[in-house]
Amino acid sequence: MSEPDTRTPLPEYTRQLEAIVESSTDAILVKDVEGRYRFANEAAAEFLGRDADDLIGKTDRELFGEETAAELRDHERTVLDGEETATFEESLPMDDGERVFETTCSPYYDREGDLAGTVSICRDVTERTVRERTLEDQRDELATLDRINEVSQGIIRALIGEPGREEIAQAVCDRLVETELYQTAWVGEPDPANEKMADVVGAGLNDEIRSLVEIIDASEGSGEPAAIAYHEGEPQVIDDVENDETLPPEMQRGLLDLGYYSGIIVPIRYGDTTYGLLGVGTERRSAFSQREVDAFDVLGDVIGFAIGAVKHRRLALSDTVVELTFRLTDSDSFYVAASEQLGCTLRLEGMAAGPDGSLLFYDAVSGVDSEAVFEFAEDWDAIENVRLVSDHGDEALFEFTVTGSSVVLTLSEFGAKTKDATSEGGEATVVAELPSDADVRSVVERVRAKYPGAELVAKRETERDFQSAREFRRDFDQRLTDAQRTALRASYFAGYYEWPRDSTAEDVAEALGVSSPTFHQHIRKAQRELLGAFFDRNGDRP
Known part of the structure; x- marks a missing residue:
């Protein structure tokens, strides 16, 4: 008795194969040896944005253009010439942008065993590739x-x-x-x-x-x-x-x-x-x-x-410096305009770095009421803020927060230090020191480019007056009274300047036999002398 035949009849097998191909989420494509499409499943048609029947007989050149078609044809030629399966990564232009496919391409043969074309299974790997x-x-x-x-x-x-x-x-x-x-x-x-x-x-x-x-x-x-x-x-x-x-x-x-x-x-x-x-x-x-x-x-x-x-x-290290004196009459300079329109004198006392890249200018102003200075500064974009530091009647000290350009800032680009800056009667005089090897011509041209009315009125070389640490201590000591010197020494050795303090102001005052307000007065004046000696000596106070 013979075994039953369990093989699937060919028509049913073909239907099953077609169902598998059409249900695949990967694109499946068949081309002849000339590169014309002979079959495309629904996934392939969906990827390409066309009906499957519209693809039959088309070439890659018709679908994608010469450049892409040439790349795809090279891949297929590799498979046809070697008659072996190969996998490639291919980029195809789509309506929604470029898509990347991992394509496995194999040769296929007709019933006579002759090479008939290629079968490709293409998986969209765009997200993985990205x-x-x-x-x-x-x-x-x-x-x-x-x-x-x-x-x-x-x-x-x-x-x-x-x-x-x-x-x-x-x-x-x-x-x-x-x-x-x-x-x-x-x-x-x-x-x-x-x-x-x-x-x-x-x-x-x-x-x-x-x-x-x-x-x-x-x-x-x-x-x-x-x-x-x-x-x-x-x-x-x-x-x-x-x-x-x-x-x-x-x-x-x-x-x-x-x-x-x-x-x-x-x-x-x-x-x-x-x-x-x-x-x-x-x-x-x-x-x-x-x-x-x-x-x-x-x-x-x-x-x-x-x-x-x-x-x-x-x-800082140069023994010899070049001193330049500029005269400015440009009315778009705040200091020139203020001295002319307010009939006052402005003298730069010192500078410090402010917030967000601004500069703090401390100017002594005389010959005008303080309120007039506030009102005048309101119209200048370069002056971000004005604060009255002190007012002694005939002269007041102002703090200007400057965000715009200034001749002082321009000079600093060349490593210059401003020694003196005074504005009076619509004219500003600025004296600055530069290293002896500085390019003076470039400095002057840059100042004139910013302030066309600027004029170099003096240039001279001078020796810097250096002071040793011993000379500094001696000069500072001579600036103190006996009471200030005593208060400064006692507070230092008692740990008044530690953080946290080892001794309070009241502790030091009691040890010295003075009241707390008296101690504060002595110590504040001594500190003022110390800071004045340091900043005046280092040129930070013109």
């Missing part, structure tokens, strides 16, 4: 940030050798190009005479790139990225050189000819002072993520701090 690419981008971004941080740390270490501006700038550019993320980096400063880039140093600079850098127009209102970065204090990213409308045509052509497709320009600043610009170019497109831009912003501050520290260190 996740993988995002993770890869994040890894690349973190690696980039690590390299930028290494540059910042290198700059800080370089400060130990007390380099100059050029050495700092060169070190920054060298380190950036050494990362191989960027092909060129430069540091420059707008020339006060024409606002073009001057004093350019860098790495990866050839003659063509240098000539492009030197035609950058950083003048306010030019609209170029460098101008915006310099005057607004924010990094400017050029994501796509070819289509960036802020770049002059000559600049675009030059950069594209050299193979540069994106870049960033960063202000080099510290506080309210901008020392120049850092420019970086790369052959990569859209190379700068927001976190990378933020890192460059911090790098600009680090470089600005380094350059500023060098300028001020040179002034």
Whole structure:
């Protein structure tokens, strides 16, 4: 007795196979050797946004265009030539954007055993691919940030050798190009005479790139990225050189000819002072993520701090200084206008850093009622706040919170220290000290660029009057009365200045045999003499 035949009849087997193919969520496609579609299941039709019957007889060129079709045909040719199954990752343009498929392609044969075409099973892996690419981008971004941080740390270490501006700038550019993320980096400063880039140093600079850098127009209102970065204090990213409308045509052509497709320009600043610009170019497109831009912003501050520290260190350690005296008559200066319209005299007593990048100016004002000063200052945007510190009738001390530009701030960009500033009768006289090796011409041009009515009326070299620590202590001691000296010594040794205090004011007063108010009077006057001796000696009080 023979075994029963359990094989599925061919028509029923075919129906089952068709059901499996049509219920599949993966796209299943059959093409002949010429690349024409012979079959597509419903999933494939849904992915492609067409009816399945509309796909029959079509080619990839008709559906996707020449570029995509060429890539798909290369994959199929690999399978047909090798007559082996292969898996590819393919990107296809869809109505809702680009989709990524993992395609397993196999050869198929006709009944005679001849190669007839390919069968492809395509799985949509767009979301997985996006996740993988995002993770890869994040890894690349973190690696980039690590390299930028290494540059910042290198700059800080370089400060130990007390380099100059050029050495700092060169070190920054060298380190950036050494990362191989960027092909060129430069540091420059707008020339006060024409606002073009001057004093350019860098790495990866050839003659063509240098000539492009030197035609950058950083003048306010030019609209170029460098101008915006310099005057607004924010990094400017050029994501796509070819289509960036802020770049002059000559600049675009030059950069594209050299193979540069994106870049960033960063202000080099510290506080309210901008020392120049850092420019970086790369052959990569859209190379700068927001976190990378933020890192460059911090790098600009680090470089600005380094350059500023060098300028001020040179002034502090220089035996010989250059003293410049300017006369200003520009009516758009608050101090010039106030002295003329109020008929008063303003004398700068001292300065300090204020909140949010502002400066606190302490000015002695005479010849006018205090209320008139308040009313006049209300009309000036650069004066954020006015406070009356003290009023002695014939003269009052005001605290002005200044947020706009000032000649004092302009001079500080060059490491200058203002010794004296007085305004009277619509004319301001400002005396400043600079290091002996300072570029006086650049200083004068920068002041005149800000204040066209400024005039250099005197320039002289002078020796600085240094005082040893022993001389300082001796001079300070001579400024104290016996009672002040006793109160200061007793309070110091009794731990009055510790935190928390070891002794209260009442404890020290009782030990000295004086009342608490008397002790406070002595100690406050002694502290005033100490601070006065320090700040007057260090030039912080003109």
